[in-house]
Structures are given as C-alpha cells and as structure tokens.
Amino acid sequence: MKALGPYFKTQKLNIFWSVLSIAIVAFATLWQPHLLQQVLEAILKKDSDTVFKNGVILVVLGVIGVIAGVINTIYSAKIALNVATDMRADLYKKIQTFSFGNIEQFSASNLVVRMTNDINQVQQIVMALFQQLTRIPILFIGSFILAIMTLPSLWWIIIVMMVLIVLVSAFSFTRMGRYFGTMQELIERVNTLARENLMGIRVVKSFVQENNQIDQFAKSSDEMRDLSIKIGNLFAILMPAFFLIANLAMALAIFLVGGMVTDHPTYLAAITSFISYLMQILFSIVIGGFMMTFASRAFVSLGRIDEVFNTKPQLTFPDVPETTLGGSIHFDHVSFTYPGETDPTLKDISFDVKAGEMIGIVGATGSGKSTLAQLIPRLFDPDSGEVEVGGVDVKTVNENSLRKAVSFVLQRATIFSGTIAANLRQGKANASLADMQWAAEIAQSAEFINRLDKQFDAEVEERSANFSGGQKQRLAITRGVIGKPAILIMDDSTSALDARSEKLVQQALEKELTGTTTVIIAEKISSIIKADRILVLDDGQLIGQGTHKELVQNNPTYQEIYHTQKALEEV
Numbered sequence: 001m002k003a004l005g006p007y008f009k010t011q012k013l014n015i016f017w018s019v020l021s022i023a024i025v026a027f028a029t030l031w032q033p034h035l036l037q038q039v040l041e042a043i044l045k046k047d048s049d050t051v052f053k054n055g056v057i058l059v060v061l062g063v064i065g066v067i068a069g070v071i072n073t074i075y076s077a078k079i080a081l082n083v084a085t086d087m088r089a090d091l092y093k094k095i096q097t098f099s100f101g102n103i104e105q106f107s108a109s110n111l112v113v114r115m116t117n118d119i120n121q122v123q124q125i126v127m128a129l130f131q132q133l134t135r136i137p138i139l140f141i142g143s144f145i146l147a148i149m150t151l152p153s154l155w156w157i158i159i160v161m162m163v164l165i166v167l168v169s170a171f172s173f174t175r176m177g178r179y180f181g182t183m184q185e186l187i188e189r190v191n192t193l194a195r196e197n198l199m200g201i202r203v204v205k206s207f208v209q210e211n212n213q214i215d216q217f218a219k220s221s222d223e224m225r226d227l228s229i230k231i232g233n234l235f236a237i238l239m240p241a242f243f244l245i246a247n248l249a250m251a252l253a254i255f256l257v258g259g260m261v262t263d264h265p266t267y268l269a270a271i272t273s274f275i276s277y278l279m280q281i282l283f284s285i286v287i288g289g290f291m292m293t294f295a296s297r298a299f300v301s302l303g304r305i306d307e308v309f310n311t312k313p314q315l316t317f318p319d320v321p322e323t324t325l326g327g328s329i330h331f332d333h334v335s336f337t338y339p340g341e342t343d344p345t346l347k348d349i350s351f352d353v354k355a356g357e358m359i360g361i362v363g364a365t366g367s368g369k370s371t372l373a374q375l376i377p378r379l380f381d382p383d384s385g386e387v388e389v390g391g392v393d394v395k396t397v398n399e400n401s402l403r404k405a406v407s408f409v410l411q412r413a414t415i416f417s418g419t420i421a422a423n424l425r426q427g428k429a430n431a432s433l434a435d436m437q438w439a440a441e442i443a444q445s446a447e448f449i450n451r452l453d454k455q456f457d458a459e460v461e462e463r464s465a466n467f468s469g470g471q472k473q474r475l476a477i478t479r480g481v482i483g484k485p486a487i488l489i490m491d492d493s494t495s496a497l498d499a500r501s502e503k504l505v506q507q508a509l510e511k512e513l514t515g516t517t518t519v520i521i522a523e524k525i526s527s528i529i530k531a532d533r534i535l536v537l538d539d540g541q542l543i544g545q546g547t548h549k550e551l552v553q554n555n556p557t558y559q560e561i562y563h564t565q566k567a568l569e570e571v
C-alpha cells in the first residue's frame with residue numbers, strides 16, 4: 001500500500017468526497033433500525049404523531065443514503081481510474097529508462113502483463129477500498145454497540161455469532177485466497193499460450209501443430225475450469241453457512257425475547273432493530289473477509305509493479321550537453337558477458353575503424369557479431385575495456401549525441417503501426433518529403449512506396465503485417481539512413497533482399513553517404529567482399545582482420561567460410 005501513497009496525494013479532494021459520502025451511508029444504515037424500532041413502539045402505543053414524524057425521517061434517511069451511495073461510487077471510481085492512469089503512465093516512463101539488459105531480465109511480455117493486468121488489479125482494489133473502507137468499521141462497531149444497547153441481556157448471542165462467522169471466514173477466505181492465486185497463474189499461462197500461438201500462427205500451421213497447441217491449451221483451460229468449480233463450490237457452501245449462523249442467532253433471540261415480552265412489551269419493537277444489527281455485523285465481517293482476499297491479490301500485483309519501479313536502469317547516460325560525434329570507432333580490450341550468463345560472449349577485442357570506412361564483420365553463427373555491434377551505440381556496457389565513438393568514450397556522452405551518431409538497422413526489422421512517414425521520422429524527427437525520398441532511393445524502398453496510394457502517408461498495420469519481409473527490411477534501412485548518421489550498422493539487414501537489390505543498396509550507400517562509417521554484419525561474404533576491412537570473429541574472439549584479398553590468403557577461418565559459400569553457390 002506504501003506504493004499507492006504518492007498517487008493518493010493528488011486525489012485529496014476526491015478522497016474527501018468519497019469518504020464523507022460513504023460515512024453518511026454507514027450512519028444512515030445504522031440509524032434506520034433504531035428509527036424503525038421507535039416507529040414500532042409508537043404503533044404499539046398508538047402514538048400516530050411519532051409514527052408519522054419518524055416515518056418521514058426514515059424515508060428522508062433512505063433517500064440520503066441512496067444519494068450518498070451514488071456520490072461514493074462516482075468519486076471512488078474517479079480515484080481508482082486516476083490512480084491507475086497515473087501509475088500506468090509512471091510505469092511506462094520507468095520502462096523507457098530501462099536498458100536492453102533490464103528488459104531481458106523481466107521479458108517484454110511480462111512487462112506488458114504488469115502494465116495491464118496488475119494495474120487493473122490495483123484499480124479494482126482501490127475502488128473497493130473507497131467503497132468499503134470507512135463503511136465496514138463504522139457499521140461493525142456501530143452495529144455491535146447499538147445491538148447491545150437495544151437488548152443488553154442478549155450480548156452473548158452477538159459474541160457467539162461473531163466467533164462462528166470469524167471462524168468460518170478465516171477457514172474459507174484463506175482457502176479462497178490460495179485458489180485466486182492459482183487462478184492468476186493459470187490465467188497468465190493461458191494468455192502466454194494464446195499469445196505465442198497467434199503470433200507464431202504461420203509456424204504452427206506449417207508444422208501442423210494445431211492439435212498439439214489445442215491439447216496444451218485445453219489442459220490449462222481444464223485446470224481453470226476445475227479450479228473455478230472449486231471456487232464456485234466454496235461460495236455455494238459459504239453463503240448458506242453465514243446465513244445459517246445468522247438465522248440461528250435470530251431464532252434464538254426471538255425465542256428468548258418471546259419469553260420476556262410479557263414483562264417488557266417494548267422488547268417486541270426492539271427485536272426488529274436487534275435483528276437488523278445482527279445482519280449488519282454479519283455483512284461487515286463477510287465483506288471485510290472478501291476485501292482481504294481481494295487485497296491479497298492486489299498486494300501481489302502491487303509488489304510486481306513496485307519491483308519495476310525499484311529496478312535501477314543497468315545503464316545510464318551522463319547529463320552532459322549534446323555533442324556531434326565523428327564516425328571513428330575504437331575497441332580497446334573489450335570483454336562482455338550477458339547479464340545472468342557466466343561465460344563471456346566477447347573476449348578481449350581490440351580494433352580501430354577510421355571515419356568513412358566500410359567494415360564487414362563475419363563469423364560463424366553465435367560467434368558474437370551482433371553483440372559486438374550492440375556495444376557501439378551502448379545498448380550494453382562491456383565488463384572491461386573501452387568503446388569509443390568519434391574518439392570519445394561512449395560512457396561519457398549524452399544519449400542523444402550517441403543515438404544521432406550511430407544508426408542501427410536490425411535483421412528483424414520492427415516497423416511500428418502508423419504511417420511510413422511516422423516510422424521514418426523516428427530516424428530524423430523533422431524529416432521533409434525530400435529527405436524521405438532521398439533515403440527511400442538509397443534503401444531501394446522508393447519503388448514499392450511510390451506504388452502505394454498514399455505513398456509515405458500509407459498506413460502500416462499492426463506488426464507491419466501489410467509489408468513483406470524484404471519490404472520491412474528496406475523500410476528499416478530507409479529509417480536508418482535518413483538521419484545521415486556518422487556510423488551506420490547493418491546487422492544482417494539485407495538478408496531478405498535479392499542479390500540485385502542488395503547490390504543497389506550498397507552502391508547507393510557508397511555514393512550518397514560518403515562520410516558515413518558503415519559496419520555490415522553479413523552471413524554471406526559476397527555482401528562484404530568490397531569492404532575496406534573485414535573483422536573475423538570466432539567464439540567471441542577477433543581472430544583476424546584485413547581486406548577480402550588478405551584474409552582469403554592468410555586466415556583459415558575466413559578461408560573456410562569463403563570456400564564453403566563458394567562451393568554452395570557453384571552447386
């Protein structure tokens with residue numbers, strides 16, 4: 001609940017109205033049985049004036065109670081919605097400060113669940129809290145005192161009933177809390193299964209995995225059904241059990257009062273309000289129990305949200321003025337281990353790249369090519385050694401300077417929903433139409449963009465489903481070059497392009513981005529054969545560098561890759 005404190009601070013006025021209105025509801029509820037008792041007594045005494053007066057007060061009190069109830073619902077909903085909205089915005093802001101390492105630590109889909117499902121849990125408990133928070137203690141204490149004051153000799157019936165209800169509640173609500181916890185886990189499992197299945201539907205269908213997926217889904221779904229039945233059964237027993245206890249208490253009270261009515265005629269009226277107070281004691285204990293069950297679920301969600309808030313970004317940028325960085329790259333004895341891993345992925349790597357050079361990186365799959373490239377825009381920090389861009393240690397520059405200088409085009413192109421222009425403006429915020437056309441010509445995307453009705457204003461659907469793999473890669477390259485970066489890293493980002501288009505992209509890059517340092521990670525040697533220098537990686541080590549001609553003569557690993565690819569091409 002501590003985590004909620006700052007969010008409640010901005011809701012003081014709404015909280016005031018909510019608490020005031022629910023307190024009015026509680027007092028009206030407490031007063032009604034007492035008034036009813038007075039009306040009944042007046043009827044017995046044939047005092048029509050008092051009957052009329054108290055009858056009117058009873059009606060007015062009822063109306064006030066209803067109005068206050070409506071006001072409470074409105075303000076409680078406002079508080080819950082505002083708290084959830086503010087918390088969601090803060091969580092999103094916090095996640096934006098995370099480095100790659102932080103995101104991997106949680107996993108992207110887990111963070112989505114925290115921002116949606118967990119925040120919803122908090123919203124529900126805040127709403128319930130303000131609808132019941134003040135009402136339950138007032139009703140419980142008030143009804144207890146008033147019940148004893150109404151029929152003092154029956155105090156022990158109240159105590160016995162309370163003890164029995166608390167015992168049944170303690171047993172069933174702890175059990176229910178456990179069931180709800182398991183239900184939450186099952187919901188997450190079903191969500192993950194459904195998400196993975198739908199996102200990978202092409203793979204599922206091409207490997208004819210539908211039945212396997214259906215079986216897995218059905219298993220979790222069956223578990224959910226069985227658990228829901230258990231929860232339903234518990235409810236089915238719980239409610240009648242509570243009412244049985246309350247009814248027995250009432251029957252006993254009526255039986256005992258029946259014996260005393262001859263000596264105390266007013267007890268006839270008193271028994272009605274005594275029964276009402278018994279029911280309100282029952283109500284407050286039961287609702288309190290439910291609240292605790294829901295609260296325990298919300299506490300788990302709050303804990304998960306708090307965990308995100310308390311996570312320090314693994315990588316922060318210094319607060320220094322923005323500078324323009326040059327295109328040289330310097331790796332000085334760099335070693336790197338992924339968070340949570342024990343073996344280093346990069347081992348003691350040193351090399352220099354001059355501004356404007358074209359560098360190729362080759363190596364077997366998993367040799368560390370992408371990892372090396374990720375250290376240039378400082379997506380991760382090395383364990384030891386230093387990475388410099390434009391002659392400056394990347395740890396000493398501000399984030400914008402580095403992002404403007406280094407543009408990274410990934411193999412798996414991510415194009416966001418919106419328009420093509422909006423995606424390109426991620427590469428250059430104020431890009432003009434001419435800038436877009438220039439970049440599209442380089443990336444060979446102009447030909448298909450020009451064929452679209454709205455061209456750069458054409459819509460990109462969710463998960464860019466309306467573009468082919470090759471088109472997505474070209475759009476990503478367009479976005480990568482539009483800002484004329486000092487360093488352009490292409491991580492296998494032409495893999496879905498045909499050989500002709502790939503060649504055209506490279507020629508255009510050479511012609512149009514003359515001052516830009518280009519780092520090309522490629523599976524095919526043909527993609528980097530013309531590079532000024534090629535770095536050869538093997539199991540995280542830099543085992544050679546030179547031109548294609550030099551490496552083909554003196555680097556056995558390079559020779560092997562080259563000859564294998566050549567042989568395959570000839571076949």
Ligand SMILES: Nc1ncnc2c1ncn2[C@@H]1O[C@H](COP(=O)(O)OP(=O)(O)OP(=O)(O)O)[C@@H](O)[C@H]1O
Nearest residue numbers: 104338341345363364365366367368369370371372
């Ligand atoms: N986020 C990560 N967490 C832990 N290990 C990782 C992570 N990313 C990559 N690795 C591991 O680091 C090693 C190098 O991966 P990297 O992606 O850099 O290789 P690569 O040479 O680019 O491979 P490919 O050519 O297949 O893309 C691999 O063994 C991989 O399993």
